[in-house]
Amino acid sequence: MTTELLSVGIDIGKDTLHIVGFNDDGSYAFRKKIKRLSLVATFEKLPRCIVGMEACMSAYFVSRTLRKLGFDPRIIAAKYTKPFVKGQKNDYNDAEAVAEAVLRPNLNYVQEKSQDQLDLQALHRVRSRLVSRRTATINQIRAFLLEQGIAVRTGSSSLRNSLFAILDNRGDEISPRMHDILIGLYEDWLWLDERIDATSTEIEQISKYDVGCQLLMSIPGIGPIISTALVAAIGNGSAFERGRDLGAWLGLVPRQYSTGDKPTLGKISKAGNRYLRTLLVQAAHVLMMRPKLWQNLSFEDWLERASKRMHKNKLSVALANKPARIAWSVLYNCTEFDNHTTDMEAI
Structure with missing residues (x-):
C-alpha cells in the first residue's frame, strides 16, 4: 500500500522554518528545519x-509563495492550533499541531490578504503609532508644566494656544533649560502633526478610488478612516458567513460562558481587531452626541429607546455593532447602503 503526502505544517520563525509532513495513513513523512x-x-x-x-x-508572504507553486495554503489563528500541541512547546511540536489542525473540516481559516490590503493596513498602523506618540508628547509637556506648578486646561488646543504665553509670562518659574526642553517637545508635536496629516491625506485619497471604501462610506458614521481600515482588515467580507460573525470577530458582542442550558453572558469579548473596534466605538460616541442626526437613521426608534435604558458606554458598543454588520452586507453584496429600505435590525 502506497502512501501520499496529506498535509504539511509550518512553524514560521524569523530566519528558519520548521516543517512537519503527514502521510494519508497518519504517519510522519518528514520533520526538518530549513x-x-x-x-x-x-x-x-x-x-x-x-x-x-x-x-x-x-x-x-509564505501563503502567496506556496500558492504560486500549486499548493493549497491555509492560514490558521494561533488559538485554534493550541489544542493540538502534544507535550511541551517547541518548534517541531508547533508545526505538527498545525499539520493536524489544518485537516479539521469545520475550522475557520484566516483570509489571505492581498498586497494592497497589507499596504493599507501598514498606513493605518503608522498613523496609529504617530497619534499615540503625539498624545504622549502632549502629556509630557503637561507633566513638565505641572512640575513647575502650572496647570493647563484639558484639550490639546488649550495647551497649544497657551504654551507660549506661559513661557513668556511665567519665565521666572521656568528655568532656561526647561524652557528649551518644552520648545523641543513642541517642535516634535508640530512634526507629528505634519506626519499624521500626510498619512491621513494618503488614506483619504485611497478611499476615493477604492470601490469597497466608496460603498462603505454610504453607511452613516463611516468615513475614509473607518472604511479603509475595514477594507484592509476583511477585504470583501467573504471570510464571514453573516454580519453577526463580523461583529463577533471584532469583539463587540458579550463573552459567553453557558452550560446546562443556562446562558451566561458577560462583558464584550474584545476579540479580533482592537484598532478597528476602537474606531467603530469612537464613531458611535460621536453619533450619540448628535441626537439631531438620529432622524436620518433607520434605527432611530431603537436608538431612542436604548439611550433611555442603557449606560452610554454600553450603548456605544451596541451602536458600533450595527454599522459593523451593515458593513459586511455592503461589502459582501457589493451594493450601497439604502437607509430607507434596509432594515438594520435584521442584518
Whole structure:
C-alpha cells in the first residue's frame, strides 16, 4: 500500500522554518528545519498538498509563495492550533499541531490578504503609532508644566494656544533649560502633526478610488478612516458567513460562558481587531452626541429607546455593532447602503 503526502505544517520563525509532513495513513513523512531563503527550493520537491501555518507577520508572504507553486495554503489563528500541541512547546511540536489542525473540516481559516490590503493596513498602523506618540508628547509637556506648578486646561488646543504665553509670562518659574526642553517637545508635536496629516491625506485619497471604501462610506458614521481600515482588515467580507460573525470577530458582542442550558453572558469579548473596534466605538460616541442626526437613521426608534435604558458606554458598543454588520452586507453584496429600505435590525 502506497502512501501520499496529506498535509504539511509550518512553524514560521524569523530566519528558519520548521516543517512537519503527514502521510494519508497518519504517519510522519518528514520533520526538518530549513532556512527562509530555501522555502521555494524545498517545496518544489514536495508533492502538492494542503499546507497549514499560523497567522503571523510573514504568513501572507509564505501563503502567496506556496500558492504560486500549486499548493493549497491555509492560514490558521494561533488559538485554534493550541489544542493540538502534544507535550511541551517547541518548534517541531508547533508545526505538527498545525499539520493536524489544518485537516479539521469545520475550522475557520484566516483570509489571505492581498498586497494592497497589507499596504493599507501598514498606513493605518503608522498613523496609529504617530497619534499615540503625539498624545504622549502632549502629556509630557503637561507633566513638565505641572512640575513647575502650572496647570493647563484639558484639550490639546488649550495647551497649544497657551504654551507660549506661559513661557513668556511665567519665565521666572521656568528655568532656561526647561524652557528649551518644552520648545523641543513642541517642535516634535508640530512634526507629528505634519506626519499624521500626510498619512491621513494618503488614506483619504485611497478611499476615493477604492470601490469597497466608496460603498462603505454610504453607511452613516463611516468615513475614509473607518472604511479603509475595514477594507484592509476583511477585504470583501467573504471570510464571514453573516454580519453577526463580523461583529463577533471584532469583539463587540458579550463573552459567553453557558452550560446546562443556562446562558451566561458577560462583558464584550474584545476579540479580533482592537484598532478597528476602537474606531467603530469612537464613531458611535460621536453619533450619540448628535441626537439631531438620529432622524436620518433607520434605527432611530431603537436608538431612542436604548439611550433611555442603557449606560452610554454600553450603548456605544451596541451602536458600533450595527454599522459593523451593515458593513459586511455592503461589502459582501457589493451594493450601497439604502437607509430607507434596509432594515438594520435584521442584518
